[in-house]
Amino acid sequence: MQAPQSKEEKQLETSLDDLLQRVRELKQGISSFIYKLENDYQNISWPNMMEHFGVLSSGLSTTKRLLKAEKMPLLRNYVLFPILLSPDRDPHLEKLTEGRVLAFNHEVVPDYLRTKPEPEVEEKVQLLSVKASSITPEVAQKQLTALNKITSNILDIINASSDEWDKDSNQKNVVPSTSSPQDTLTLISAITKGSKLRRPDPTSMQQCPPMGPTQQQQMQQQQQLQPQKPMPVVGRVPSTIKTNIKAAATSHPYQRP
Amino acid sequence: METTSLAPSLKNIAPQQEYLLQASILDANRDVLLHRLRGLCDNAESNFETFADYEAVYVLSFLESSAVQQSQAVSFRVRHALDDPEAPDHIRYIGQAELGDRARPTLVRACLDVACSSNVREFLQEMGFKLDYDCVMKGYFFHKGRMKVTVYKIFRLLQPGKTDSSNWEPLSMSHLVELSVVAPLGQEQIGEDMKNFAEQLKPLVVLEKFDHRRLHN
Numbered sequence: 001m002q003a004p005q006s007k008e009e010k011q012l013e014t015s016l017d018d019l020l021q022r023v024r025e026l027k028q029g030i031s032s033f034i035y036k037l038e039n040d041y042q043n044i045s046w047p048n049m050m051e052h053f054g055v056l057s058s059g060l061s062t063t064k065r066l067l068k069a070e071k072m073p074l075l076r077n078y079v080l081f082p083i084l085l086s087p088d089r090d091p092h093l094e095k096l097t098e099g100r101v102l103a104f105n106h107e108v109v110p111d112y113l114r115t116k117p118e119p120e121v122e123e124k125v126q127l128l129s130v131k132a133s134s135i136t137p138e139v140a141q142k143q144l145t146a147l148n149k150i151t152s153n154i155l156d157i158i159n160a161s162s163d164e165w166d167k168d169s170n171q172k173n174v175v176p177s178t179s180s181p182q183d184t185l186t187l188i189s190a191i192t193k194g195s196k197l198r199r200p201d202p203t204s205m206q207q208c209p210p211m212g213p214t215q216q217q218q219m220q221q222q223q224q225l226q227p228q229k230p231m232p233v234v235g236r237v238p239s240t241i242k243t244n245i246k247a248a249a250t251s252h253p254y255q256r257p
Numbered sequence: 258m259e260t261t262s263l264a265p266s267l268k269n270i271a272p273q274q275e276y277l278l279q280a281s282i283l284d285a286n287r288d289v290l291l292h293r294l295r296g297l298c299d300n301a302e303s304n305f306e307t308f309a310d311y312e313a314v315y316v317l318s319f320l321e322s323s324a325v326q327q328s329q330a331v332s333f334r335v336r337h338a339l340d341d342p343e344a345p346d347h348i349r350y351i352g353q354a355e356l357g358d359r360a361r362p363t364l365v366r367a368c369l370d371v372a373c374s375s376n377v378r379e380f381l382q383e384m385g386f387k388l389d390y391d392c393v394m395k396g397y398f399f400h401k402g403r404m405k406v407t408v409y410k411i412f413r414l415l416q417p418g419k420t421d422s423s424n425w426e427p428l429s430m431s432h433l434v435e436l437s438v439v440a441p442l443g444q445e446q447i448g449e450d451m452k453n454f455a456e457q458l459k460p461l462v463v464l465e466k467f468d469h470r471r472l473h474n
Binding site: 163177178179180183185186187188189190191192193194195196197198199 | 290361389417
């Protein structure tokens with residue numbers, strides 16, 4: 001009998017050590033966070049804050065996992081009962097609790113060693129359970145189905161809208177499509193080089209003596225005459241420009257070599 | 258030729274440079290951009306400032322060979338406001354984009370703006386310039402400090418010389434967006450400011466330094 005008992009005790013000891021370690025880490029995290037909030041609150045940013053909360057919540061969940069782990073003996077099977085209460089100050093206890101509990105006396109023991117809820121809470125629970133037991137099973141069933149219905153409806157709504165949000169955000173991420181690179185190119189080349197804006201217009205320079213009809217212009221004229229034919233709209237109007245320029249050209253007082 | 262010495266001497270009057278970033282936005286998303294710009298720029302409380310300009314580009318080429326014609330030609334852009342008949346005409350010279358270093362956040366080019374009387378077209382033609390191309394630009398105008406933002410649509414004129422709106426044909430389904438600052442030589446800080454401003458318009462429009470040498474006619 002001796003051996004297994006000591007093994008169990010050993011297990012209890014190690015798991016308690018683990019638990020203590022975790023709780024200590026958690027406590028450290030909380031206290032550093034509080035310190036930061038109290039003394040360095042100007043510099044704390046929202047993401048920073050969230051980070052702290054994240055660390056704390058992950059600490060809590062690891063502690064919880066540890067309690068549920070298989071190696072952990074069922075702690076509720078162990079009973080702690082006070083043998084001696086004393087109103088005197090206990091320096092050892094004070095040191096262990098870091099100054100929070102000064103003495104193991106009648107005042108603090110009920111609070112620290114409580115295993116049941118407070119009497120008022122118990123009363124309330126009692127009241128509720130009486131009320132619950134007073135309902136007939138049929139009514140209870142009805143209420144249950146109604147509640148289930150409402151819950152599933154709400155769940156549907158939430159799922160639907162979350163799908164929509166996902167779709168929305170996906171669409172936003174995938175296709176920004178507020179501009180088209182092709183159009184950018186078209187517009188910029190139009191504005192800087194005149195592409196698509198330049199009209200085939202051989203007559204504008206034809207009668208312009210100041211420059212003298214150069215070879216290049218003649219070449220241009222020949223090139224531009226061809227595409228002009230299928231476009232009667234454009235072809236009809238340059239004639240006005242032609243006469244304008246002719247008038248301007250004849251009145252030109254300077255002669256060029 | 259007289260005109261060869263003309264361009265440099267004009268440049269010496271006021272050596273200004275234009276810092277430029279460009280992008281475009283689809284017509285459907287224009288209003289979103291306009292509202293964002295209104296919030297970002299000066300005079301947020303007043304209504305959008307609009308403009309409608311007719312621009313004609315006059316070119317004078319000196320060389321016989323057509324291969325180098327594009328780079329050797331001098332061109333002037335003459336604008337006049339269609340929505341404000343009182344406003345003077347405006348002539349603008351724009352140089353080639355400076356090669357400079359690649360790390361520069363914006364395109365930089367020489368630029369010269371002069372207000373002038375409305376007979377400037379005849380004057381240019383007398384000097385031997387010919388009309389290269391023309392268009393109508395209609396859109397919105399914002400400013401923030403000395404940064405100027407224009408959001409406008411480019412229209413081709415169906416029949417030359419007629420600037421009433423029935424004669425316009427949009428060039429594309431987008432508006433051109435330009436962020437520009439005209440400043441004296443050597444103010445590199447502006448480029449950074451413009452880049453920061455452009456950041457705030459992402460991802461709606463991504464204003465970029467556009468290499469104009471990549472463009473083809």
